Amino acid sequence: MIESARRILSERLALHALDYRVPGVTINLKYMLGGLTAFLLLVLIVTGLYLSQYYNPTVTGAHDSVLYLITRAPLGDWIRTLHVLSAGGVVLTVTAHLCYTFWRRAYKKPREVTWWAGVLMAAIIFLLVVTGTVLRYDQEGFEALAHFLAGGNLTGMFGRFFTDSFTPSTSLLSRIFGLHTSLLPLVLIALIGLHFWLIRHLGIHTGGGDGAAGAAGAETGVFRTHATRLAGFALVSFAVLGVLAVLIPEGIGYPAVAGVEITKPFWPVLWVYGLENVLGAWGMILGPSAIFLFLMAVPLLDRGADQTPGKQGWVGWLAVTLGILIVGLWVYGMFGEAREHIGM
């Protein structure tokens, strides 16, 4: 019965197209972190679509609409918490994916563009996290909005989009809502398409040579098995997040009061908060920019023919140093005293 249904589905949906050979080692969680990220992004899109049916992106209506979502919308509280937890999950899986592909030196020729697309996606995910924080429009959200405003003013013409001088026709909150729900997701989806296209046609880098070279690259697996196991991990992740969303429902702060800076940001951004403690408001621009530029430059800096994983030399040590700095700043941001950075 099940076998018959499977055969009918396979014929109708052309699932045989998934039966191409891949390196056997890819049937392993370490090679599924990117796929898991894509799945969590899908959860974010679906839950985000639901939330957007109730959210009011105006200064006078935003906070009340979130309260309405939590207290009155059907399943609103759970779906919003699932959205926030999935955002945290995406940050974890994309970071792990980035670190593992860096260690494997999967950015080397001919996969430079795959790497750059991935780094751009990571940057967009970071922006999605920050813009999402604003939408709460409680004290924390308001302070995040004020950071956008301050960053826009600091960077002159480059940051004009994030200032009130950009247009008098709508508020910065509404434009950030637009960024969060349309522009950034659209760019992200386009980049995911490019990333997947390149992986399909250039093959998954398994280290120790290109494609089929070496034992690790031997194409002893089938993509359908990879995809099935990935679906298994994805569904279990969803179940775990669903349970967590019941156990630790996401809250909301009190309506914003301006002129003070008393909250700390969402946990993925705490390292930037720590850097702001050291450098002031410029920290929020310089820190993420430096990390982004370094990651984009990696394929150009590590040009040798050797592809042995973990043997990047000084580029690797620089990455380790930056990683330790980020962790240190995160701990400082998490446990250090709350400070004012933007002179509200």
Add this chain to the structure above:
Amino acid sequence: MRNRMNVGISLVGRLALLGTVLLTMAAVHGAVLKSTETAVEAGKELPLEGTGFHAGLTVRLVLLGTLTEYTLREVTFDDTGVFKFDLAIPADVRPGQYQLLALSGEDTREAAMDLSVMAASQVAVADSHDQAAGHSEAMDTGARADEMTITRATTGAGWLVIGLLVGLAGGAGAMLLRGTPEVEA
């Protein structure tokens, strides 16, 4: 025979069209609520005008917000179906976006208009459209970094849906993982 059928179909079509027009006219009798202001400060008055209401109709003017609802007053129309007065907005109305509704009988919506109700210090912010910057000049005390205490509203049916989703996802995921053993990297 065929010709008679065509005439019949045509007649039914015309009657349906006429019925639709009459029903639409009955439903949309042109009742309108309007004001020269789109925002009002809680505790102040809103210049309000209503036109096109049925003569002799009594309506309740209700402020319907995201989280709260306030019944403000009743109006009974004379033969003209028109009113014009300053509507008092109670000082305890929570700032936010509202619909001002004219409801008759069993909550039949006769007319509606959008209205923002502001705390006293926020009116200038909405007027300037300079919300983010304006907000920072509006208030400077009473900020809280902690979270609100909220009564959450997931019902029994909600828990059932969540349980089903989580259970199905977890079960299906576990089955898929069992059927595809991992390869050592």
